[in-house]
Every structure is written in C-alpha cells, then in structure tokens.
Amino acid sequence: MLSCNLYSFQLFAEIILNTRHHGNRNRIVILNPKGGCGKSTLATNIAACYAQRDSVPAIMDYDPQGSTMAWLERRPKDLPPIHGVAAYKNSMQATRSWQLRVPNETKNLIIDSPAGVTHDDLRELTRDSSSILIPVLPSLMDIHAASRCIADLLLVAKIDRSERKLAVVANRTRKNTKSLERLMRFLDSLGIPIISVLRDSQNFVHSAEQGIGLHEMQPSKVKPDVQEINRIVDWLDGWEERRRQSLETTDIVRPARPIMSLLRKPGFGSA
Numbered sequence: 001m002l003s004c005n006l007y008s009f010q011l012f013a014e015i016i017l018n019t020r021h022h023g024n025r026n027r028i029v030i031l032n033p034k035g036g037c038g039k040s041t042l043a044t045n046i047a048a049c050y051a052q053r054d055s056v057p058a059i060m061d062y063d064p065q066g067s068t069m070a071w072l073e074r075r076p077k078d079l080p081p082i083h084g085v086a087a088y089k090n091s092m093q094a095t096r097s098w099q100l101r102v103p104n105e106t107k108n109l110i111i112d113s114p115a116g117v118t119h120d121d122l123r124e125l126t127r128d129s130s131s132i133l134i135p136v137l138p139s140l141m142d143i144h145a146a147s148r149c150i151a152d153l154l155l156v157a158k159i160d161r162s163e164r165k166l167a168v169v170a171n172r173t174r175k176n177t178k179s180l181e182r183l184m185r186f187l188d189s190l191g192i193p194i195i196s197v198l199r200d201s202q203n204f205v206h207s208a209e210q211g212i213g214l215h216e217m218q219p220s221k222v223k224p225d226v227q228e229i230n231r232i233v234d235w236l237d238g239w240e241e242r243r244r245q246s247l248e249t250t251d252i253v254r255p256a257r258p259i260m261s262l263l264r265k266p267g268f269g270s271a
C-alpha cells in the first residue's frame with residue numbers, strides 16, 4: 001500500500017518536474033564504446049572542476065562497473081560536493097525518470113557511459129544532450145573504433161553536425177608521435193574539433209585513486225594537465241553560444257570525408 005502511494009507520488013512529481021524547463025542545463029555526455037579510453041577520467045575531472053568553480057554539478061554513471069560512483073564515494077567530505085546518480089542501477093520501487101532526477105538547480109550534468117553501448121543506449125544517452133565529448137587514444141585500433149562511434153552518433157543517434165555539440169579529446173598522448181599526428185589528421189578530415197590534448201600522466205591515476213580532480217591537487221604538479229581540462233570546460237561553457245550560432249546559420253557543415261566512409265577502415269593518408 002505504502003509503495004503504491006510512493007509510486008503515485010513519484011508519477012505526480014515527475015509530471016511537475018517534466019513540465020519544468022531545463023533549457024539552461026548543460027547536459028554533457030562522455031562516450032566512446034571502446035573501453036579504457038578515459039571516459040570516467042574525463043567525467044570526474046570535469047565534475048571536480050565545476051564543483052570548485054560553480055554551483056554543485058551532477059554526475060550520472062551509466063556504467064555497471066560504477067567507477068564514477070566509486071570515485072565519488074572516495075571523495076573527501078571537505079571538498080565541494082558533487083551530486084551523484086547511479087543510473088546503472090534499476091530499482092523496482094521507483095520509476096526510471098525518478099531514479100534519474102537531479103536537483104532542479106543543477107547547471108552542469110555530466111554523464112559517464114559504459115564501454116560497448118548498443119544503438120538503443122546511444123540514442124538514450126544522447127537524447128537532449130548539449131555537448132558530447134569523445135575521448136580517443138592515439139592508437140590505430142582506437143582511432144578506428146572512434147570513427148565507428150562518430151558514424152553511429154551521426155547516423156544512428158542522428159546528431160546534427162551543424163549543432164556543433166560534438167568534440168574529441170585526445171587522451172594519453174605523447175609529444176610528437178606519429179599516432180597523435182595521425183589522429184589529428186583524421187579528425188580534421190571529419191570537421192570535428194579536437195578541443196584538448198591530454199598527456200599520459202600519473203596525475204590522472206592519482207586523482208582517480210583519491211576521489212579528487214586535477215584542480216584539487218598541488219598546482220605546481222598538475223599545471224599542464226589543469227590547462228587542458230580548462231580548455232575542455234571553456235568549450236563546454238560555450239554550449240549556449242554554439243546552439244545559438246547553429247540556429248542562426250543556414251550553412252550545412254560538410255565534412256571533407258563523407259559520413260559513410262567512416263564505416264570503412266579509415267585511410268590515414270600518407271603524409
């Protein structure tokens with residue numbers, strides 16, 4: 001009886017919540033079906049940066065491994081709070097949208113996705129997104145997987161390139177390597193920006209272990225890494241401007257490379 005009443009209350013509350021306009025929330029989705037490319041690392045560092053700078057951000061973890069929620073549990077209590085939602089858990093006592101609710105005043109919602117998402121997952125994850133970040137490691141196999149992921153975003157999730165909500169973050173790079181050059185050339189040919197290049201650094205591993213972000217570590221040790229995270233956050237902060245520009249422009253953004261060719265093994269050129 002009690003659970004029935006609770007359920008009715010949730011449905012009623014949802015109707016009210018859903019009629020509220022969340023148009024001023026940046027819904028940031030981090031995805032790449034390839035495992036281990038840095039999705040959770042990006043999600044936690046962006047959340048920590050917003051927590052230090054802004055109002056309380058929310059982080060939503062769709063990965064059954066729960067790495068982001070585990071990071072949040074490790075987070076020292078004296079640091080600025082981050083709201084966490086374990087989206088991978090399914091409760092029989094609550095409706096799905098009740099489980100996924102975040103405080104109304106949340107300005108930045110960061111969504112961490114699992115490896116190996118299906119087409120249906122991709123559609124659900126990217127619905128109403130305002131920014132989509134794809135972390136990519138600079139190896140041939142990872143670049144190939146990223147090209148598939150981008151093709152699925154455009155063809156399956158129907159992300160309109162002219163909305164300019166897609167960006168790539170090159171992760172675990174080493175300076176002046178052929179693979180980084182290859183990654184840059186490949187993405188350039190797609191017309192998708194690389195907004196940041198993160199180096200391979202133990203700082204990321206330490207921040208994950210301690211439940212903190214790079215912005216919360218000793219500045220002298222993490223300066224170059226913090227600068228790169230700031231670049232990402234600057235791009236994310238521009239989401240309303242990007243949306244406004246895309247509504248104003250009548251130009252169709254055409255890639256140098258046709259979309260269907262993404263589904264073939266990328267030809268990386270010979271330069």
Ligand SMILES: Nc1ncnc2c1ncn2[C@@H]1O[C@H](COP(=O)(O)OP(=O)(O)OP(=O)(O)O)[C@@H](O)[C@H]1O
Nearest residue numbers: 035036037038039040041115172199200201204205
């Ligand atoms: N720039 C970096 N330098 C060094 N280590 C990194 C960097 N980025 C991520 N890592 C490490 O690589 C491992 C994988 O990163 P992470 O868990 O963020 O990937 P993921 O895409 O979320 O993986 P999964 O698909 O399994 O969820 C972690 O141990 C993380 O600490």
Ligand SMILES: [Mg+2]
Nearest residue numbers: 039040063067
């Ligand atoms: Mg992860």
